[in-house]
Amino acid sequence: MALLKIHEPGETPLPHEDERQIAVGIDLGTTNSVVAISNSEKPEVLRDKSGGNAIVPSVVYYGDDTPVVGEAARDQINSDASRVVSSVKRLMGRGLDDVKSVAGTLPYHVEVPEKSETENGEPMMVRLNVGNRVLTPVEVSADILRALRARAEESLDKPVEKAVITVPAYFDDGARTATKDAAKLAGLEVLRLVNEPTAAALAYGLDNGAEGLYAVYDLGGGTFDISLLKMQKGVFQVKATGGDAALGGDDFDHAIAEHLLAERKDGGATDDLDASDAKRLLKAARTVKESLTDQNSVEVTVALNGTDTKHTVTREQFDAMIAKLVARTAAITEQVLDDANVLPEDVKGVVLVGGSTRVPAVRKAVADLFEQEPLSDIDPDEVVALGAALQAEALTGGSDNLLLDVTPLSLGLETMGGIVEKVIDRNTPIPVTKAQEFTTYQDGQSAMMIHVVQGEREMVDQCRSLARFALTGIPSMAAGAARISVQFNVDADGLLTVSAREETTGTEQEVAVKPTYGINESDMATMLRDSMVHAREDMELRVLTEARVEARRNILAVNAAMDADRALLTKEDEANIKQAIANLETAAAGDNRDAINDAAEALENASRPFAEARMDSRIRQALAGQNVDEVH
Amino acid sequence: MSNTEQPAHKVCWSCKGPVAASALFCETCNAIQAPGQLDHFTRFGLERSFDVDVDAMEATYLKQQQKLHPDRFASKSGREQALSSQQAASLNEAFETLKNPVARAHYMLRQAGHEPEGGEGHTVNDPELLMEAMEMREALDDAKDKITIDAIIKDTRKQARACENDLGAAFDSQSFDAAKKLATRLRYLMKMTEEARAKKSRLAAA
Numbered sequence: 001m002a003l004l005k006i007h008e009p010g011e012t013p014l015p016h017e018d019e020r021q022i023a024v025g026i027d028l029g030t031t032n033s034v035v036a037i038s039n040s041e042k043p044e045v046l047r048d049k050s051g052g053n054a055i056v057p058s059v060v061y062y063g064d065d066t067p068v069v070g071e072a073a074r075d076q077i078n079s080d081a082s083r084v085v086s087s088v089k090r091l092m093g094r095g096l097d098d099v100k101s102v103a104g105t106l107p108y109h110v111e112v113p114e115k116s117e118t119e120n121g122e123p124m125m126v127r128l129n130v131g132n133r134v135l136t137p138v139e140v141s142a143d144i145l146r147a148l149r150a151r152a153e154e155s156l157d158k159p160v161e162k163a164v165i166t167v168p169a170y171f172d173d174g175a176r177t178a179t180k181d182a183a184k185l186a187g188l189e190v191l192r193l194v195n196e197p198t199a200a201a202l203a204y205g206l207d208n209g210a211e212g213l214y215a216v217y218d219l220g221g222g223t224f225d226i227s228l229l230k231m232q233k234g235v236f237q238v239k240a241t242g243g244d245a246a247l248g249g250d251d252f253d254h255a256i257a258e259h260l261l262a263e264r265k266d267g268g269a270t271d272d273l274d275a276s277d278a279k280r281l282l283k284a285a286r287t288v289k290e291s292l293t294d295q296n297s298v299e300v301t302v303a304l305n306g307t308d309t310k311h312t313v314t315r316e317q318f319d320a321m322i323a324k325l326v327a328r329t330a331a332i333t334e335q336v337l338d339d340a341n342v343l344p345e346d347v348k349g350v351v352l353v354g355g356s357t358r359v360p361a362v363r364k365a366v367a368d369l370f371e372q373e374p375l376s377d378i379d380p381d382e383v384v385a386l387g388a389a390l391q392a393e394a395l396t397g398g399s400d401n402l403l404l405d406v407t408p409l410s411l412g413l414e415t416m417g418g419i420v421e422k423v424i425d426r427n428t429p430i431p432v433t434k435a436q437e438f439t440t441y442q443d444g445q446s447a448m449m450i451h452v453v454q455g456e457r458e459m460v461d462q463c464r465s466l467a468r469f470a471l472t473g474i475p476s477m478a479a480g481a482a483r484i485s486v487q488f489n490v491d492a493d494g495l496l497t498v499s500a501r502e503e504t505t506g507t508e509q510e511v512a513v514k515p516t517y518g519i520n521e522s523d524m525a526t527m528l529r530d531s532m533v534h535a536r537e538d539m540e541l542r543v544l545t546e547a548r549v550e551a552r553r554n555i556l557a558v559n560a561a562m563d564a565d566r567a568l569l570t571k572e573d574e575a576n577i578k579q580a581i582a583n584l585e586t587a588a589a590g591d592n593r594d595a596i597n598d599a600a601e602a603l604e605n606a607s608r609p610f611a612e613a614r615m616d617s618r619i620r621q622a623l624a625g626q627n628v629d630e631v632h
Numbered sequence: 633m634s635n636t637e638q639p640a641h642k643v644c645w646s647c648k649g650p651v652a653a654s655a656l657f658c659e660t661c662n663a664i665q666a667p668g669q670l671d672h673f674t675r676f677g678l679e680r681s682f683d684v685d686v687d688a689m690e691a692t693y694l695k696q697q698q699k700l701h702p703d704r705f706a707s708k709s710g711r712e713q714a715l716s717s718q719q720a721a722s723l724n725e726a727f728e729t730l731k732n733p734v735a736r737a738h739y740m741l742r743q744a745g746h747e748p749e750g751g752e753g754h755t756v757n758d759p760e761l762l763m764e765a766m767e768m769r770e771a772l773d774d775a776k777d778k779i780t781i782d783a784i785i786k787d788t789r790k791q792a793r794a795c796e797n798d799l800g801a802a803f804d805s806q807s808f809d810a811a812k813k814l815a816t817r818l819r820y821l822m823k824m825t826e827e828a829r830a831k832k833s834r835l836a837a838a
Contacts, residue, residue, distance in 0.1 A: 191706055192703065192706070232694065233691070233694050233695070233698075234698065235694045235697065235698065237694075331833070334833050335833050338829045338830070338832075338833050394703065395703055395706035395707070396706065396707060402697060402698050402701055402703060402704075403703065404697060404701070428724075428728065429724045429727075429728065430724070431702065431717045431720050431721040431724065432721050432724055432725070433718070433721040433722075433725070434725075489721075491702070491717055492701070492702040492703065492717065492720070
């Protein structure tokens with residue numbers, strides 16, 4: 001008998017298991033993405049159909065049809081590289097100025113917007129020229145998210161409309177907004193954006209049920225993040241975060257590639273690499289790196305420009321190549337420990353995240369830094385998605401655990417002379433609301449430009465510009481008499497809203513700004529509409545394909561049965577079945593799904609007497625030689 | 633001591649019944665309420681005193697965040713989500729203010745109607761403190777190795793601890809002018825400690 005549950009008035013009861021909307025956790029990575037689900041605080045990654053790989057390469061191939069995502073897209077690098085987009089995460093929410101910093105590291109053409117800013121003074125997001133399409137990084141990310149959503153729906157056999165998506169702690173406001181926009185395009189409601197290191201800690205914290213101070217060392221393909229979290233009384237508090245958005249395993253590959261090229265040069269080879277040579281060389285370097293995780297030395301042949309050269313790379317050599325990079329992560333880590341006023345011995349456990357933490361030299365550096373062996377019982381490629389899934393479950397189904405996050409970067413305003421006045425310091429717990437008062441500097445000044453920036457530097461041009469807007473209609477007053485209050489509000493997703501108000505005269509005016517990086521509402525609406533149109537096309541195509549596959553499977557099965565039990569087949573049945581098969585084959589060759597389904601049903605009817613005869617025969621065989629008593 | 637008197641009750645937005653002005657949730661319908669002008673000390677059930685047991689306050693803070701954080705309202709109405717976000721932000725502000733001794737001193741000064749030094753239009757003109765700050769800075773500039781910097785950090789922390797004790801006594805005796813000066817001194821000492829730490833990690837990274 002079901003027990004009655006009594007709820008306090010006003011308290012919304014938690015939804016029932018089967019009524020509850022399914023919410024997944026998604027690790028949308030630079031190189032790889034993973035989707036996971038949690039039930040009863042037991043998270044698991046969702047694998048592909050064959051139950052194999054949990055990892056979906058964050059790679060999209062834009063051929064002539066629907067975009068292809070994952071392994072299949074990556075396979076196209078060799079044949080149709082110009083239509084393959086990878087590492088798009090590096091461009092999320094990025095404007096013209098940022099692209100310069102990643103230029104040359106991306107294998108496709110990045111279109112630089114004509115103007116670097118929109119009319120509102122917001123930086124324009126870059127666009128990609130892929131095949132004959134022009135795409136924003138948001139659209140490409142949406143395609144990856146759609147594929148992850150499809151995998152989840154297929155695996156769970158239920159619609160999936162909600163997700164917790166992880167972002168690097170160092171993602172600024174533009175990149176966070178872009179990630180949310182991508183999810184919206186993919187038809188996913190984002191319950192919460194969670195910082196990757198925090199998600200990883202969540203995955204470990206719940207398993208170990210441990211209280212104390214933990215460090216999360218996250219070295220992925222392109223980014224490094226270090227976070228300090230305190231776990232107490234079921235609350236995970238982020239104490240401090242730091243990192244480098246352009247330091248990761250890709251840099252290790254580059255170091256090996258340079259080493260190989262230098263050796264070739266010493267041997268007399270002159271290499272003038274084009275883009276595809278560089279890609280092949282980096283692929284070889286990556287293999288070397290991965291092999292050196294388990295081996296002390298590895299041999300590799302580099303075939304470029306018609307000259308094959310053989311090389312031996314030892315782990316010792318590799319360690320020397322990456323020593324500087326690893327030392328840089330150590331220096332950042334020390335800074336974060338200092339920020340939080342924490343000594344290495346105060347840290348109770350170190351969580352490793354990201355494929356690059358498999359490199360032995362990295363593990364050793366982490367162990368030396370914290371004077372202890374890091375935790376590694378959860379796969380570093382899956383741990384973030386698992387934590388995200390736990391958070392998704394906590395948000396939809398309730399939880400005893402709570403995640404308290406902080407702002408990774410300081411937020412401020414431009415003041416006289418291009419100096420940044422910080423309004424919210426980095427590592428401030430969120431949500432947070434803070435107001436700062438400013439005044440006019442000219443008599444009768446009626447408007448004031450408000451320029452919102454993010455970053456740790458002192459000067460505006462060294463920080464990231466988030467938004468610019470004008471507060472107008474300030475009543476005529478002497479310089480310094482107006483009281484303009486600018487309020488910053490950062491929500492639990494780490495997203496910023498800014499408003500300004502003139503307060504002396506009671507005339508209130510409020511302007512709210514949400515930085516959006518070049519995707520305005522109408523662009524967003526168009527993209528949503530497009531994606532819906534395509535979704536219908538895609539859906540129809542999928543249903544048709546499924547019907548065809550099912551039809552062929554049925555025909556094969558009936559043919560096999562006729563071969564096996566021809567003796568049980570009457571002449572009349574055989575003729576009917578053969579006719580039905582012919583009809584179904586004709587239908588399956590066409591594009592009418594209903595016709596295929598009708599023909600499939602006709603085949604099922606025609607073959608029923610035969611199927612029943614086979615069933616009877618099997619039962620008789622099974623019962624032959626048995627006593628009635630033995631049959632249950 | 634509070635400079636704005638508030639009504640003891642307001643109307644609950646959800647059930648329209650009366651609810652205590654300082655209540656986080658309505659006692660009748662359990663709906664989350666707007667934060668209102670709750671005093672930071674009252675929020676944590678603390679007496680208004682400079683001596684705060686930060687660990688105990690943190691335990692209260694965590695307990696309250698468990699109830700108020702937006703993650704607890706992810707499947708509730710938009711209004712409840714917005715209120716929870718405001719409540720959580722107010723709670724964060726209260727905790728961050730009282731946790732940091734300088735911010736706590738400034739908050740207590742403002743509550744008592746005294747504007748702390750060093751803000752907009754306030755210059756510090758305590759020659760003794762300015763001289764002391766200059767000497768500390770010179771010592772830090774001259775420090776070239778970890779041991780010397782560690783000694784500076786140890787010294788500034790010790791002085792900061794003593795300064796905090798003096799601040800507690802100043803507030804207890806309502807000597808706000810003394811408290812103002814001590815708060816400024818504490819701010820310098822903490823800034824020096826921070827700069828010394830930064831210099832130490834720069835040395836380590838080089």
